[in-house]
Amino acid sequence: MELQLPPHEGDELSVVDMHTGGEPLRIILSGYPEVKGDTVLSKRRYVREHLDHLRRVLMLEPRGHCDMYGALIVDSETPEADLGVLFMHNEGYSTMCGHAVIALGRFAVDYGLVKEPQSPETQVNIHCPCGLVKAFVQYSHGKTGGVRFLSVPAFAFATDVTVTVEGFGDVAVDISYGGAFYAFVSAQCFGLDVSKSRTRDLVDAATAVTKAVKSQVKLHHPTSDDLAFLYGTILTDGKDAYSSEPTANMCVFAEAQVDRSPTGSGVTARVALQYHRGLLGLNQSRTFESGATGSRFTGRAVQETQCGDFKAVVVEVAGRAFYTGVSRFVQEADDKLARGFLLK
Structure with missing residues (x-):
């Protein structure tokens, strides 16, 4: 029989849950009030200022x-977009999320957000806060499969920047943009292995790097000040030169949040960085592996472009998302913890 909530007072929210490479995505179906704003970026500001309690819930x-x-x-506000999206996490709101784009591409086809799906691939244009991202969803006999997407212009912001990291001293980091800014550094700099060390040790090192870069390096983006912030730090296995073997990394972002996937926007930024250094050629595909779960994405630079004064590339990232469930959540009026909490 279908389970129903007993009589209650309080608002309900409905969601579809998915995961991409082990990283969860909770897609909100209903329960949000109108999100005001003329652009996706202004909508991002609106939810942050007026509806943040629902993110916490x-x-x-x-x-x-x-x-x-x-x-x-x-x-x-973009006519060619099939949908706009706002990303959220334990701290706030991101400007780009590749694992979410992969899941949303499949979701958009399955839930009828795209008219007349096409085989072998259906294109889904997703307007993220960083810009328009084009996803291509495998589609055959009514079923969806793997997804690849083309990024916004991605670029190396700065290389070999020395920052003083608390507990570790001076560390050289690279900073690259793939829809969001990341700091990159080999886990070996901290005596760690990105695939074998304790997650807590990797998180502590990455968080220390993020704090150092935020306080010591000023970021800027050519098109919007809303994009000019460091999202997190990605620790790598140091294997940046091209190889047919996978290269592993772990992304720690927001409030010490660990990405279970190889990180779609992180792969985008890492490909842009490797291309900038001459370690990866145009249309040369690499496999990127999550140090947390072993799940994999592929990434390649497919086109040179420009982003302001930065030489940039469009990056294609590919992966697979899966459904995990559908849920209805309620906020009972007398529940003192209804708005959620985060253990420190």
Whole structure:
């Protein structure tokens, strides 16, 4: 029989849960009020200022957890977009999320957000806060499969920047943009292995790097100040030169949140960095592996472009997302923890 909630007072929110490479995505179907704003970026500011309690409800305990990730579908001001999206996590709102784009591409086809799906691939144009991202969803006999997407212009912002990291001293990091800014450094700099060391040790090192870069390096983006912030740090296995073997990394972002996937926007930024250094050629595909789960994405630079004064590339990232469930959540009026909490 279909289970129903007993009589209660309080608002309900409905979601579809998915994961891409082990990284969760909670897609919000209903329960949000109108999100105001003329652009996706202004909508991002609006939810941050007026509706942040709903992010806390869905991302944090007791309905979520410290590593939950979410997507709110909104209208886009861009005519060619099939949907707009706002990304959310334990700290706030991202400007880009590749694992979410992979899941949303499949979701958009399955839930009828794209008219007349085409075989062997259906294109889904997703307007993220960083810009328009084009996803291509495998589609055959009514079923969806793997997804690849083309990024916004990605570029190396700075290389071999020395920052003083608390507990570790001076460390050289690279900073690259793939829809969001990341600092990159080999885990070996901290005596760690990105695939074998304790997650807590990797998180502590990455968090220390993020704090150092935020305080010592000023970022800027050619098109919007809203994009000019460091999202997190990606620790790598140091294997940046091209190889047919996978290269592993682990992304720690927001409030010490660990990405279970290889990180779609992180792969985008890492490909741009490797291309900038001459370690990866145009249309030369690499496999990127999550140090947390062993799940894999592929990434390649497919086109040279420009982003302001930066020489940039469009990056194609490919992976697979899966459904995990459908849920209805309630906020009972007398529940003192209804708005969620995050254990420190």
